[in-house]
Amino acid sequence: AQSVTQPDIHITVSEGASLELRCNYSYGATPYLFWYVQSPGQGLQLLLKYFSGDTLVQGIKGFEAEFKRSQSSFNLRKPSVHWSDAAEYFCAVGAAASGTYKYIFGTGTRLKVLA
Amino acid sequence: EAGVVQSPRYKIIEKKQPVAFWCNPISGHNTLYWYRQNLGQGPELLIRYENEEAVDDSQLPKDRFSAERLKGVDSTLKIQPAELGDSAVYLCASSFRQGGSETQYFGPGTRLLVL
Numbered sequence: 001a002q003s004v005t006q007p008d009i010h011i012t013v014s015e016g017a018s019l020e021l022r023c024n025y026s027y028g029a030t031p032y033l034f035w036y037v038q039s040p041g042q043g044l045q046l047l048l049k050y051f052s053g054d055t056l057v058q059g060i061k062g063f064e065a066e067f068k069r070s071q072s073s074f075n076l077r078k079p080s081v082h083w084s085d086a087a088e089y090f091c092a093v094g095a096a097a098s099g100t101y102k103y104i105f106g107t108g109t110r111l112k113v114l115a
Numbered sequence: 116e117a118g119v120v121q122s123p124r125y126k127i128i129e130k131k132q133p134v135a136f137w138c139n140p141i142s143g144h145n146t147l148y149w150y151r152q153n154l155g156q157g158p159e160l161l162i163r164y165e166n167e168e169a170v171d172d173s174q175l176p177k178d179r180f181s182a183e184r185l186k187g188v189d190s191t192l193k194i195q196p197a198e199l200g201d202s203a204v205y206l207c208a209s210s211f212r213q214g215g216s217e218t219q220y221f222g223p224g225t226r227l228l229v230l
Contacts, residue, residue, distance in 0.1 A: 043221040051216045105157030
């Protein structure tokens, strides 16, 4: 069965420091991969997505992610974190399943940014 | 372009009462999703519509939950009767499939508290 693992429940970084959020997936074929961000009391906002092609994808707010097929990973990175990046981040896999197409979300990583 | 609209944003009810949520997807998006997000978890799919047709409702607790999408645009999700365990955020998302890929765009959610 398809699954998404975000091994870090909480991450704390200092403002200006670099950030990497981990995401591993289990899927038999090449998946569609997404990162969403959710601020408190808000819905999910799409940061970036990978469908095919260049394995390093750029997103909004200075985020990027790299698809590594050999490691079944799609880690999210940002070179310099801003206080406004504090939020919860969700990785998702878009996968065909039983004739339908569905997203499977990880449990999320909550990012705290220290001033 | 307006995003996915959901109402109400917040709802507090007593257990055994009915409750309904409304969603207006992005114009032109033929696929609509309802998710439930429990505290500290990622969203979990309840039901997916392709136009008016519910194509995946395998995770919808049909004894108390119902949904409809008349005319293939707006959708309502109903719970009757509500239970304490239904307290969660209910997210609506919409997408437009192009080729084999799609991107889901989320509304702000309805936060339900059942007392």
